[in-house]
Amino acid sequence: MSKHQYSLISLTRSRFFQKHPTSYRGSISCLSENLNNTNEVTAKVIYSIAPAVGHNKEAHPECSSRVPAIVTALEKVELTPKFRGSEIIQLQNFRTATPEDIASVHSRSYIFGLEKVMQAMERASEQGIIHIDGSGPTYATSTTFQESLVAAGAGLSLVDSVVEASKISENPPVGFALIRPPGHHAVPKGPMGFCIFGNVAIAARYAQRVHGLRRVFIIDFDVHHGNGTNDAFYDDPDVFFLSTHQDGSYPGTGKIDNIGCGNGEGATLNLPLAGGSGDIAMRTVFDQVIVPSAQRFKPDIILVSAGYDGHVLDPLANFQLTTGTYYMLASSIKQLAKELCGGRCVFFLEGGYNLESLSNSVAESFRAFIGEPSMAGQLDNLGFLYDEPSFKVNQAIQRIKHIHSL
């Protein structure tokens, strides 16, 4: 380890410890606790919370009220451990990702460059915010680096819990990392599109390295293309990346003929769908594209970039998904994981910027995981909806089936 690396790690840990002593302590003990926690075997959902309260910019859609809004909504509709006993559990103590974990996806120059950002933040403490990427824009505060490590770690610990539970149960809980900053736009060399570290990509590498789960299937149903995850595994045959996204939306990548390269050719599936696509489109895509892709790939674990900005009420894009669509996706992905990989499945929060539709959609996902009926009939106002562009959607589906021989 170089002197430079050591100084970054020790700086990070000491600062983080001052702010989050409980979480840091948990990072040491969590794995052994997980192994002994029988609740995690019988639970149907296990979730972790990393709200990044210090990573905030006023009037920015990716703001610090997102995760608390979800947590408050889950409490309100009684989908928390307080109301559900061992059916739904919150992972209280989780590890913080280390710079080494992050370096499995991101370049060291980027990770250590963030140390300089932190120092710059201290110098600019009166302002408190800097823009680190013009598109979006992506911002950083003095806590961004530490809180991004916490967010990534909250996902890694869920991978631990779910994998350990799957060794002794055919029905392990589904993991859900309620974390931010989101990750799927962050490219190996830097931040992008509100994202700092690629949480789902880091978890994929972790599942391979620590748990020996070689084949990872990543489903990204955020309305935007997960370009960062796409780039991290573009030439990798062992990580299948499947993204549905609105055609022409940010960041403009993820064309239908971008299918991976080298040994990874065919292990990337990008399906841009026309604006206005909604519940019918997503159900068809699930049955005709996602299921056969996963069946053929035969994953050891399924990870999900769960963005809820495809909801019809979301301000950042123009899909017409509903809370009912997200119930279907959660239920179907859970079933797919049960059929293909011992139920090993972890969701990672990505986008979703209307706090009410975001919260309702996550709650619907929880209901799907525990096998309760959907409440979408009461939550969704179908009067908002207009006809889906079914001709264009079906054209895209036929084309992707041809390209990928599905």
Ligand SMILES: [Zn+2]
């Ligand atoms: Zn998004």
